[in-house]
Amino acid sequence: MRLFIATKISLPFYGIIKDRISPFVRGKWTSPENLHITHLFIGEDDPKKYMINLPIPKEKITLKKVGCFNDKILYLKANSKNIEQIHRFLINEYHIKSKKFLPHVTLCRMKEISDRDSFLNGMKSLDGLEAKCDFNLFLYASTLTPKGAIYKRLHKY
Numbered sequence: 001m002r003l004f005i006a007t008k009i010s011l012p013f014y015g016i017i018k019d020r021i022s023p024f025v026r027g028k029w030t031s032p033e034n035l036h037i038t039h040l041f042i043g044e045d046d047p048k049k050y051m052i053n054l055p056i057p058k059e060k061i062t063l064k065k066v067g068c069f070n071d072k073i074l075y076l077k078a079n080s081k082n083i084e085q086i087h088r089f090l091i092n093e094y095h096i097k098s099k100k101f102l103p104h105v106t107l108c109r110m111k112e113i114s115d116r117d118s119f120l121n122g123m124k125s126l127d128g129l130e131a132k133c134d135f136n137l138f139l140y141a142s143t144l145t146p147k148g149a150i151y152k153r154l155h156k157y
Contacts, residue, residue: 003044016129061133064077074106
């Protein structure tokens with residue numbers, strides 16, 4: 001199974017983000033029920049190996065500041081006191097190599113930006129938006145389909 005460990009989020013202002021950005025972007029927006037912060041992408045493996053107890057911080061994760069990776073991924077930054085320590089714990093626990101960790105929620109996989117200035121102004125107009133979510137961790141299986149990924153929650157940490 002294709003696996004990852006993530007925090008499921010609910011984003012009350014997701015519609016505002018889409019309204020301000022989508023006129024200038026062609027791409028695939030993440031469905032609201034699939035919004036999450038990936039703490040560790042595992043890949044193909046046996047889920048039983050990952051069903052252990054993990055230390056879950058008793059804190060909130062702050063979601064704010066829309067950003068962009070290489071004009072390909074529109075994201076919302078995620079931050080908390082212990083979010084990077086949890087990532088390091090997971091990669092050490094499971095001996096998985098990981099790219100540089102930038103905690104975020106993927107909002108859209110962009111194919112094209114039609115009006116760069118309006119796109120950047122739209123992003124800037126979102127600077128005051130902020131939400132908080134509980135720090136929860138789940139093991140998910142991900143099945144890729146032509147219509148998008150289907151996530152199945154396998155384990156709550």
